[in-house]
Amino acid sequence: MTDLIKIYIPKETSACSVGADSIAEKINLLTQEHQHISIVRNGSWGAFWLEPFVEIEINGKRTGSSYLNKDISHLSSIEEFIDDFNKSKPFNILETEFIKQQTRLVFSRIGLQNPLDVDEYCNSGGYKGLEKSFEIGQQKTIDEIKKSGLNGRGGAAFPTGIKMQTVFDQEAKTKYVACNADEGDGGTFSDRLIMECDPFSLIEGMTIAAYSVGASHGYIYLRSEYPLAKYFLTEAIQILKSNNLLGENILGKNFTFDIELRIGAGSYVCGEETAMMESIEGKRGLVRSKPPLPAIKGLFNKPTLINNVITLASISAILLQGNEVFSQFGSGKSLGTMPYQLCGNIKQGGLIEVPFGITLNEMIYDFGAGTLSDKPVHAVQIGGPLGIYLPAHLFNTPLTVESLIDINGALGHGGVIVFDDSTNMALQAKFAMDFCQKESCGKCTPCRIGSVRGVELIDKIYNGTAVKADRILLEELCETMETTSLCAMGGMTPNPVRSIMKYFPNEMTN
Amino acid sequence: MSIKQLIQPFVAVKGGLIPALHAVQEEFGYLNKQNIKTLAKSFNISDAEVIDVITYYDDFKLEKQGQYIIKVCQAEACQSLGCRDLWDTLRSHFQLEQDETSKDYSVTLKEVFCLGNCALSPSVMINKDVIGRANSEKIIAYLSASQSNSKND
Secondary structure, eight states: OOOOEEEEOOOSHHHHHTTHHHHHHHHHHHTTTOTTEEEEOOOOOSBGGGOSEEEEEETTEEEEEEOTTOOOTTOOSHHHHHHHHHHTOOBOGGGSHHHHTOOOSSSSSTTTSOTTOHHHHHHTTTTHHHHHHHHHOHHHHHHHHHHHTOBOTTTTOOBHHHHHHHHHHSOOSOOEEEEEEOOOSTTOOHHHHHHHHOHHHHHHHHHHHHHHHTOOEEEEEEOTTOHHHHHHHHHHHHHHHHTTSSBSSGGGSSOOBEEEEEEOOSOGGGGSHHHHHHHHTTSOOOOOOSSSOTTTSOGGGSOEEEEEHHHHHHHHHHHHHOHHHHHTSEETTEESEEEEEEEESOSSOEEEEEETTOBHHIIIIIITOSOTTOSOEEEEEESGGGSOEEEGGGTTOBOOHHHHHHTTOOOTTOEEEEEETTOOHHHHHHHHHHHHHHHOOSOSHHHHTHHHHHHHHHHHHHHTOOOHHHHHHHHHHHHHHHHHOSSHHHHHTHHHHHHHHHHOGGGSOO | OOHHHHHHHHHTSTTTHHHHHHHHHHHHSSOOHHHHHHHHHHHTSOHHHHHHHHHHOTTOOSSOOOSEEEEEEOSHHHHTTTHHHHHHHHHHHHTOOTTEEOTTSSEEEEEESOOSOGGGOSOEEETTEEESSOOHHHHHHHHHHHHHHHHHO
């Protein structure tokens, strides 16, 4: 009898951006007459430099090989393809240093399986978290999250359990859960990976959150730049509904929860929670002033639990594995694992889920293997467009919530962007202001006008036409934006600018 | 499908205007005056209120767009691998500026900030396809391949 063979070809944005779909198409053609060969469109392992990473499983043994820039259009049979594959020295990705050095608690399933196979999801612990939550009840579910020490992974790092408690404590007939999937920070993709490679874990987490705070309706606000994530979420919602895992009387319990998927329309600031609510309500994405907190008066003026994708996916992981599995890692405000996203000018970029506290040196060299350009690393930006740039002598900084705050930065959503020594740092500083100018919602003056003035001042300094007063003015402008803006957009735009003025002072002038 | 039928499912939905705008734009390619009037009437708001929402969001267009909408990422990760040069090259190749559409409506060129493909920078999105490790040759080859495909169809 012929051995059963499974060929895994990822269906995920990064893999597809370098040709995974055309490989799948070709292999599909070659396997038409072969009953013993099946094709699985799995998620990505998050080791993006290997993409498209094709794996073959025979007799339970699974190995893979990178098909980056590899042309297979000339192959005329599947035997030829497998032959070719075997000659390419395939390896087990779980045995690579990149994966072995990680602790994947939240991203445990990505790459492994078909993201839309609900049986596989349930066989790998899926919906055990919700079952446990039903068993222990609402308050104890919230206590579990509190004990785990989970903080919001969207950027603000607010304790998730306390937010859940606040929504739970509100006496209201209608409450909402809103998932912030408007992952707009440059250099981040962890939300997208969860949505494309393990969407059920996000939806289960939302369902647990909804049950525990007493909400029956949820929204996922997804950015429009993620069409593949839209596909996976739409399918996942349908599949769960037809399996009684979403909708009325979930798992036979008297609990109903529905999810509506909302697509953003290209506005960065709609990732700010109050702007996101405005957008879900069908309006311009203008930031609201706080208080009232969304947990008390949120969507349509009802108590609303707003969490980022990773936070919600972490909730299902914590309920499944127990709070102590999570809280055993890290310290202080930085408990558990953090999915860092290593990218930019780096050889081995990708998703790195490790306990909090890894240093930039470890990340860049142990995981990333240095720059793609083979030039020295000059700077690293941490935490998206509102994050600080660090010079090489600070690469021993551990990446925790606290240590970044200590140096006037923020870990944000965990993006780490590497730049080599050809980088024009003045341009990077100018970009921070320019981005704010383009993306500001326009409601408050310091953000709307400050950013325009910021671009002008940095230009002047760069061109050498600035006088001393201009430099002082830029400092004061940063202070004004920081202290008087309505939200983090204007309030944190000065962070990258100041970090460049501080750590790369000689590079501000041409 | 008529525009009224298209809009109808969203009218009863809380905050349904933005999903409705997406649906109309998906169907007609952009939001023209007549459609804006119909949207306003269906949602029982003024034309100005509809335009107010449309003009806030980058995705919504009041003018006809190119058959290929080319979005070139200009965010930090792509900057680290030369997306500014790529942008300049594409601008001069297509003879288009930011958010401009070619006279024959074949191409619209746009800068965007982050496509979430930051470990395979620079990234470009053509309609719904993301291209990683992008360069101008890849983009031009993609366009000519897909143009010849559509001719063969």
